Amino acid sequence: MNRFSKIFFPQLIVPKNAVVKNQELHSKSQKLMIDTGLIKHCGNGTYYILPLLQRSMEKLIRIIDKYMSEIDGQKLTMPTLTAADLWKKSGRFETAATELMITKDRHERTQILSPTHEESVTNLIASISPVSYKSLPLRLYQITPKFRDELRPKFGLLRAKEFLMKDMYTFDINLEKAKKTYDAVNEQYAKILNHLKVPFVKITADTGNMGGKISHEYHIITEIGEDSIISCPKCCHAINRELAKDGKICEKCCENDLKNEQGIEIGHTFILEDRYSKLLKASFLNKSGKPEYLQMGCYGIGVTRLIAASIELFSSETEIRWSQELAPYKVCILPPKEGSKEEAITTHLDMEIYNNLSHLDDIIIDDRTHMTIGKRLMDMKKLGIPYLIVIGSKSADSQNPSIEVHDLKNNYVNDMSINDAINYVEKCLKT
Ligand SMILES: [Zn+2]
Structure with a gap:
């Protein structure tokens, strides 16, 4: 399984107001x-x-x-x-x-x-x-x-x-x-x-x-x-x-x-x-x-x-955008922060989505769950992974659970059911 926690990608953290030579x-x-x-x-x-x-x-x-x-x-x-x-x-x-x-x-x-x-x-x-x-x-x-x-x-x-x-x-x-x-x-x-x-x-x-x-x-x-x-x-x-x-x-x-x-x-x-x-x-x-x-x-x-x-x-000045064919991974799943109440309710949801899309071989989980979803989402947008699937608070809704899909290519964000999200991503990757 592909996990961001295992990947060597030393990000450069430049302090605010730092002078870049x-x-x-x-x-x-x-x-x-x-x-x-x-x-x-x-x-x-x-x-x-x-x-x-x-x-x-x-x-x-x-x-x-x-x-x-x-x-x-x-x-x-x-x-x-x-x-x-x-x-x-x-x-x-x-x-x-x-x-x-x-x-x-x-x-x-x-x-x-x-x-x-x-x-x-x-x-x-x-x-x-x-x-x-x-x-x-x-x-x-x-x-x-x-x-x-x-x-x-x-x-x-x-x-x-x-x-x-x-x-x-x-x-x-x-x-x-x-x-x-x-x-x-x-x-x-x-x-x-x-x-x-x-x-x-x-x-x-x-x-x-x-x-x-x-x-x-x-x-x-x-x-x-x-x-x-x-x-x-x-x-x-x-x-x-x-x-x-x-x-x-x-x-x-x-x-x-x-x-x-x-x-x-x-x-x-x-x-x-x-x-x-x-x-x-x-x-x-x-x-x-x-x-x-x-x-x-x-x-x-x-x-x-x-x-x-x-x-x-x-790319924009702040975020990478790839030719989709060259993105290092095409889909990233972001599970909830560890210890959050969503995490307790949505256990295994990340794996369920991963397994459904794993035939794509271009899918990865951002399992750095010690970080907030917001911070990881910012990282993944900056890195330009084309499709981001976020398991957030709405995923914990017992009546109508949904996940958030970010389609960076079309600049589109929407809440979807799990099945719709899987279908959406598969359809986008085929075209
Ligand atoms: Zn001419």
Whole structure:
């Protein structure tokens, strides 16, 4: 049985009137996640992901896995450490140098705590090259910690030095097939975000130092986002300001009343063509037995960043609201305070409701009954558990016992019979 009394979520209690330093560096999501014990600051730009948020993260990983397996994505794990020599070959050791986390082992060999794995995965395929055209397309991905030496880490998980990222690398026989793969992966990215019911914009992006010519970014629009996005309300064409030739007129439909917004980048897709395969000699044998270089694509989703960005988007200043799919638990039952007269009359009611909903596997009891219902209710609202079932004084009414249901998603509170409450929650969770 899931009980809050057993969960490690060290809440931050800030005394009233306390002066909070460095407030300009705090985002809403960072503050709320620290206050509720979802994360804890570790060192400069690094965070502990605590058990409640770990649960959310694993939910997101399962969702990503589902949509990647639909397009034959195969999950693997590449070493976090990549030889600097490999990055020197691609030229990125120099171009990305300021953001690379570099280590040296006892033999003075330089390695990188990888921010991304184009070199590494291409090296893997090169080591077994040429592969047969029959084994293509090949779509490999991992969900692992990545590292970036941020000059100014800020906003908690939105800009950290260590973060969890899903990165996929694809290999095709020609550019036409690589574009098919590109469309297929992009389609799955939209499906993942729609599954989460997180509104997003997909924009034409800069390929930066990745190589290739086609690239898109996925953004969540919020005012603390660090990318400027120009979008056309008429044809929905959207572009990163960095790429705009003219920031005043839509380049697709010539509309001149464009929207300027700030976005948090949570996904990025690229067609790399043969930039890495040619350099590192990753090839395949075509139908006539001749070797050719593989056409590649790469695709990222910032897993921890997506969770933080969705919290940023949905929450108020004082209470977390989740994409329902990512809430650590979906239903919480709050039994009466210990020693209260309700407690004596409603014994076992919490268990009865729990057992009726336990098939959801996302239900928990806030059994910290040494605390008042009011205090626990405040905690659970702040944590944003979507459905709260309160066993209070009305539950002790011998004529017409009822329980209070808080539906945070629809901002709705009502007294219901036990059966109605169970049905209500089940119905809401199905939609
Ligand atoms: Zn337009």
